[in-house]
Amino acid sequence: MFKKYEKLIKEMLRYLVAGGSAFVFDLITKTLLHSFVLPENMGVFSIFGFENEVRVTLATAAGFTVGLIVNYIISIFFVFTEEGQKEKGKGLKPFLIYLAVSLVGLLINIAITQLGCNLFSVGKEDTFMFMFISCFAAGVVLIWNYVGRKLLIYKGE
Numbered sequence: 001m002f003k004k005y006e007k008l009i010k011e012m013l014r015y016l017v018a019g020g021s022a023f024v025f026d027l028i029t030k031t032l033l034h035s036f037v038l039p040e041n042m043g044v045f046s047i048f049g050f051e052n053e054v055r056v057t058l059a060t061a062a063g064f065t066v067g068l069i070v071n072y073i074i075s076i077f078f079v080f081t082e083e084g085q086k087e088k089g090k091g092l093k094p095f096l097i098y099l100a101v102s103l104v105g106l107l108i109n110i111a112i113t114q115l116g117c118n119l120f121s122v123g124k125e126d127t128f129m130f131m132f133i134s135c136f137a138a139g140v141v142l143i144w145n146y147v148g149r150k151l152l153i154y155k156g157e
Contacts, residue, residue: 060114
């Protein structure tokens with residue numbers, strides 16, 4: 001039964017390696033900025049009545065960007081390795097789709113991280129809780145990114 005899905009399972013496992021590597025870079029960047037580099041009182045802004053700390057948003061966006069670059073490079077060379085996938089992954093249009101899927105992932109990441117920080121009153125000194133919330137957000141975004149890229153860029157492969 002699993003023989004039918006062997007190719008997909010192997011691809012997903014390679015994607016988990018790529019996503020895991022990107023996650024490490026994301027988490028390190030995000031945590032360093034949130035807990036050690038950016039000042040605590042950078043301000044707050046509101047979206048749809050939801051308070052967002054500038055520090056959390058900037059740290060999340062920076063970490064996500066670093067992780068995105070790592071993930072893109074690893075995905076090209078390690079995850080989507082079949083000839084048809086390589087062809088579909090080249091060019092401006094696939095890159096723009098990749099970017100759009102990633103931007104939705106970034107918004108999901110920021111929303112979950114900010115919500116978690118608000119719910120648990122996470123401050124600059126709460127590094128462990130910030131990392132825990134970030135891990136949860138990254139897990140959700142990992143699934144979104146794989147499904148989005150698989151369906152929108154590498155469909156049929």
